[in-house]
Amino acid sequence: MKEYKTVTQIAGPLVFVEKTEPVGYQELVNLVLYDGTEKRGQVLDTSDDIVVVQVFETTTGIGKDTGIRFTGETIKMPVGRDMLGRILSGAGKPKDGGPDIVPEKRLEITGAAINPWARGSPRQFIQTGISTIDATNTLVRGQKLPIFSGSGLPHNEIALQIARQAKVPGSDEPFAVVFAAMGITKEEENQFMADFERTGALEHAVVFLNLADDPAVERIITPRLALTTAEYLAFELDYHVLVILTDMTNYCEALRQIGAAREEVPGRRGYPGYMYTDLASIYERAGIIKGKTGSVTQLSILTMPGDDITHPIPDLSGYITEGQIVVNRDLHRKGIYPPINVLPSLSRLMNLGIGKGFTREDHKKVSDQMYAGYAEGVDLRGLVAIVGKDALSDRDRGFLEFADLFENRFVRQGHDEDRTIAESLDLGWDLLSNLPEEQLVRIDRETIEKYHPKYRKASTGA
Amino acid sequence: MEVKQKKGILKRIAGPVVTAVNLDAHMYDVVKVGDEQLMGEVIKITGDNVIIQVYEDTSGIKPGEPVENTGLSLSVELGPGLLTSIYDGIQRPLQVLVEKMGNFIERGVTAPGLSHDKKWDFKPVVKTGDHIGPGTIIGEVVETNIVHKIMVPPAIGSGTVKEIQSGSFTIDEVICVLDTGAEITMLQKWPVRVPRPVTEKLNPDIPLITGQRILDGLFPIAKGGTAAIPGPFGSGKTVTQQALAKWSDAEIVVYIGCGERGNEMTEVLTEFPELEDPKTGRPLMERTVLIANTSNMPVAAREASVYTGITIAEYFRDMGYDVSLMADSTSRWAEAMREISSRLEEMPGEEGYPAYLAARLSEFYERAGRVHTLNKDYGSVTVIGAVSPPGGDFSEPVTQNTLRIVKCFWALDAKLSQRRHFPAINWLDSYSLYLETLGPYYDQEVSPDWNKLRSWAMGVLQKEAELQEIVQLVGSDALPDEEQVTIEVARMLREIFLQQNAFDPVDTFCDMDKQFAIMKAIKQYSDQAYAAQKAGVMTPQIIGLKAKNDLPQIKFIKDYKPELDRILASVETEFIKLREAV
Numbered sequence A: 001m002k003e004y005k006t007v008t009q010i011a012g013p014l015v016f017v018e019k020t021e022p023v024g025y026q027e028l029v030n031l032v033l034y035d036g037t038e039k040r041g042q043v044l045d046t047s048d049d050i051v052v053v054q055v056f057e058t059t060t061g062i063g064k065d066t067g068i069r070f071t072g073e074t075i076k077m078p079v080g081r082d083m084l085g086r087i088l089s090g091a092g093k094p095k096d097g098g099p100d101i102v103p104e105k106r107l108e109i110t111g112a113a114i115n116p117w118a119r120g121s122p123r124q125f126i127q128t129g130i131s132t133i134d135a136t137n138t139l140v141r142g143q144k145l146p147i148f149s150g151s152g153l154p155h156n157e158i159a160l161q162i163a164r165q166a167k168v169p170g171s172d173e174p175f176a177v178v179f180a181a182m183g184i185t186k187e188e189e190n191q192f193m194a195d196f197e198r199t200g201a202l203e204h205a206v207v208f209l210n211l212a213d214d215p216a217v218e219r220i221i222t223p224r225l226a227l228t229t230a231e232y233l234a235f236e237l238d239y240h241v242l243v244i245l246t247d248m249t250n251y252c253e254a255l256r257q258i259g260a261a262r263e264e265v266p267g268r269r270g271y272p273g274y275m276y277t278d279l280a281s282i283y284e285r286a287g288i289i290k291g292k293t294g295s296v297t298q299l300s301i302l303t304m305p306g307d308d309i310t311h312p313i314p315d316l317s318g319y320i321t322e323g324q325i326v327v328n329r330d331l332h333r334k335g336i337y338p339p340i341n342v343l344p345s346l347s348r349l350m351n352l353g354i355g356k357g358f359t360r361e362d363h364k365k366v367s368d369q370m371y372a373g374y375a376e377g378v379d380l381r382g383l384v385a386i387v388g389k390d391a392l393s394d395r396d397r398g399f400l401e402f403a404d405l406f407e408n409r410f411v412r413q414g415h416d417e418d419r420t421i422a423e424s425l426d427l428g429w430d431l432l433s434n435l436p437e438e439q440l441v442r443i444d445r446e447t448i449e450k451y452h453p454k455y456r457k458a459s460t461g462a
Numbered sequence B: 001m002e003v004k005q006k007k008g009i010l011k012r013i014a015g016p017v018v019t020a021v022n023l024d025a026h027m028y029d030v031v032k033v034g035d036e037q038l039m040g041e042v043i044k045i046t047g048d049n050v051i052i053q054v055y056e057d058t059s060g061i062k063p064g065e066p067v068e069n070t071g072l073s074l075s076v077e078l079g080p081g082l083l084t085s086i087y088d089g090i091q092r093p094l095q096v097l098v099e100k101m102g103n104f105i106e107r108g109v110t111a112p113g114l115s116h117d118k119k120w121d122f123k124p125v126v127k128t129g130d131h132i133g134p135g136t137i138i139g140e141v142v143e144t145n146i147v148h149k150i151m152v153p154p155a156i157g158s159g160t161v162k163e164i165q166s167g168s169f170t171i172d173e174v175i176c177v178l179d180t181g182a183e184i185t186m187l188q189k190w191p192v193r194v195p196r197p198v199t200e201k202l203n204p205d206i207p208l209i210t211g212q213r214i215l216d217g218l219f220p221i222a223k224g225g226t227a228a229i230p231g232p233f234g235s236g237k238t239v240t241q242q243a244l245a246k247w248s249d250a251e252i253v254v255y256i257g258c259g260e261r262g263n264e265m266t267e268v269l270t271e272f273p274e275l276e277d278p279k280t281g282r283p284l285m286e287r288t289v290l291i292a293n294t295s296n297m298p299v300a301a302r303e304a305s306v307y308t309g310i311t312i313a314e315y316f317r318d319m320g321y322d323v324s325l326m327a328d329s330t331s332r333w334a335e336a337m338r339e340i341s342s343r344l345e346e347m348p349g350e351e352g353y354p355a356y357l358a359a360r361l362s363e364f365y366e367r368a369g370r371v372h373t374l375n376k377d378y379g380s381v382t383v384i385g386a387v388s389p390p391g392g393d394f395s396e397p398v399t400q401n402t403l404r405i406v407k408c409f410w411a412l413d414a415k416l417s418q419r420r421h422f423p424a425i426n427w428l429d430s431y432s433l434y435l436e437t438l439g440p441y442y443d444q445e446v447s448p449d450w451n452k453l454r455s456w457a458m459g460v461l462q463k464e465a466e467l468q469e470i471v472q473l474v475g476s477d478a479l480p481d482e483e484q485v486t487i488e489v490a491r492m493l494r495e496i497f498l499q500q501n502a503f504d505p506v507d508t509f510c511d512m513d514k515q516f517a518i519m520k521a522i523k524q525y526s527d528q529a530y531a532a533q534k535a536g537v538m539t540p541q542i543i544g545l546k547a548k549n550d551l552p553q554i555k556f557i558k559d560y561k562p563e564l565d566r567i568l569a570s571v572e573t574e575f576i577k578l579r580e581a582v
């Protein structure tokens, strides 16, 4: 392989090389330093005169004496079934002291788009054991449902609880977890790894770790390696794969850094104008394919800078993903775990996976009614702050109390409390029965008569 | 003149935009890029450099590879076979792509938009000796349940029919010959960036009935009109667009998934064949053409997808059909323009969008309209575009430029969607500029009372908004009795009339009679309530009237009339009892 020593400029993570043979766009590049160490990069822009290489590691040590080798191919990843149970670096190299992956295949990490015609519709209910997800923001297999959180909030605990408890009731198909950390702290890493080891989850997991002190630019490829692995496990080995990507905010920061180094015209708040498209190339790699058994479900975590849901990172994510679970600071301050605020949360695929034959026939109605009741109660809290409780009508006081009950009994649950969907829905009914029956306008008579505790007690009593 | 060079070579590759030299090209020529012959389009020429946007992934392409100019503009194939198809942004049929390259979209595979092997039964409607010209309908093919009318392509010119066939033909076989020697097949090709010609544009004065109460009832759109649905993520743009695609009384629907989710297209693909067109009883898919260029498919093809879609829509309009086109989302299209423009290092306008953003948007919406076709029939294209403003902030350029053009504004509101008030269309911010022109239609076709009833409902909702401000300060019990009733009536309008569940098999579609009946029922309660109040009945009794609690249920009942009559009768009886007790 020919080696060029024609570096003309180094700016941020970018290295400019001149007078080369024709080099392919997105080609993998090896950079050989004066002391023999190798770094990797990728071609971002190629022309007769100049080639721009984005280096995945720090540019420390790179200079005009660095040898540049173009490999003639785009980045590929070796995959194989012995990846399960392995811990790899953010660049895909073994990090657990184990041997290299025995490649059964080498796959492009960019991953082509699933042809919409080939997609199957995701509708298999995943029970996470968390009421605010299962009952009111149901997750289904093949969905991409991120957790929108803030710094210092217990999103990792929630993600771990989901990873531990998630199951499709009545199914024993093989499952796997692909975990990709981007820029998380050592402490967070320990938290995840300890939990994986404690529960034996590691056996079914492939872990990619790019920590806070690892090169930021490497984060651009980490999620792509993880998703390539997930697609392989799902669509070639028939696993149901849960992918956890954390923290997407760090990924976006890396993207911004590269954009700035290229002196691109920035979009909103300095993030590249193509961030939507770039994020889509990650989030859209979830789903199921007609005629294949496996599935890829994505549960990414992102921390909203300043808890602001309109910040470009959560905003663009929300425009791509199929809903979001929003973790809330006020609930957290009140000591409620998991502090999930259902109001801005949403699962768009919920309607496909619930109801008769999936969960329970009353599911949608109970969920809608709880939303309406809780929203009303939360609004009234604002009013009470101004006019005092006495100015409220009886009806309004009922909703105010409902909101408190909802937070304390429905939202709140233990770290290891694994509620079945029936338990979550029955709990919902218990709380709703504190409201006057004629206020349950979102539920039809027939359903009320079948599930409302008042009638249930009457029928069991008889 | 310099020597024409059909083949040039690549000089630079940076993402979806590449530069070629030594290539003779015109703007918007379609070119084949690289050894793999990826499809691209010329978008800029400066000096020797020809700049090309490539519709497929350019990874691995090297400087020095060849570029070939086809000399053609980006065109679509128009003819029998369009209906029920699903295409990518440049009209490659996705089903054929799966057959050719599997479940993932790899590159370098081409496939024509229409099947060139399939035979269609052609029945002529003109005969030898007839004089025909551009746009004349010369025959029919029954495609799905829809009659596909075969027209003289605009480029053929006029002439007298010398020969015309009847029978089974492919789209490439000649079915008609003119005295001028011109040969006509069932296939037309049309450059997507050029509007198809019409005789004249007419004023839209017939409503597109959507079956959505808040739209038909408060903010109607005309056939051939334009509407924008802006809203933050998760507020209901796609659900609304899909409801319109399902239930609006258009004869043909073109649905463009422009830079959105793959699963949403799958949803349409699985649902539409199962659902029935309320007008014809046939599967909805039979009147539908889908364009799916999802967010992770090439961005240049996303840019092209809206043009591909509107050209197909115009083609069916030219047959004399009412076509409605949904574009979800026009913001993703604008972003594709921005992405390409920034790679061209053009001078950016507002928020990095190219300076020509406003012009492109208005050119697009201008292709909507109710027209007199070349064949002197009436046809229309209604265009409904979703807008996805960053952070849900409507002051951004795409929303603002769109609002300057479209006549209906259906503003989605995150506050409403978070409360699960669906459709989350804000009734105070939204508007329709068609109200007046459509008034006479509602008068004649629905009821002479309709327009009055509508103004009454809008009035109550506006009054409620004012009263709510007071309630926020003093609590609702402090309001005068009469206004407490107003608040209750407004609540009923919101919860019964405005809220509509797109996922309920009955409520998802509400015909005009039912819309009228529901609104009238609420008005009836309102009238009786104020009368009772005058007669001395206590306000809490009026508001707490038991019989009206069943009213919301009629939304979910198909044959609602007997139940509605029963409820109205018991409302009346309960009021009478209350007044007697005074």
Ligand SMILES: Nc1ncnc2c1ncn2[C@@H]1O[C@H](COP(=O)(O)OP(=O)(O)OP(=O)(O)O)[C@@H](O)[C@H]1O
Pocket (backbone or CB within 6 Å): A318, A319, A320, A346, A347, A348, A349, B231, B232, B233, B234, B235, B236, B237, B238, B239, B240, B260, B388, B417, B422, B423, B424, B500, B501, B502, B503
């Ligand atoms: N008319 C409706 N009836 C019932 N539910 C609705 C209705 N409209 C919206 N929803 C609910 O809101 C969710 C989000 O709607 P939708 O997907 O249309 O949002 P969107 O505005 O298109 O978001 P994005 O910009 O991210 O694509 C739906 O999944 C559904 O749960």
Ligand SMILES: [Mg+2]
Pocket (backbone or CB within 6 Å): B237, B238, B239, B260, B328
């Ligand atoms: Mg949408």
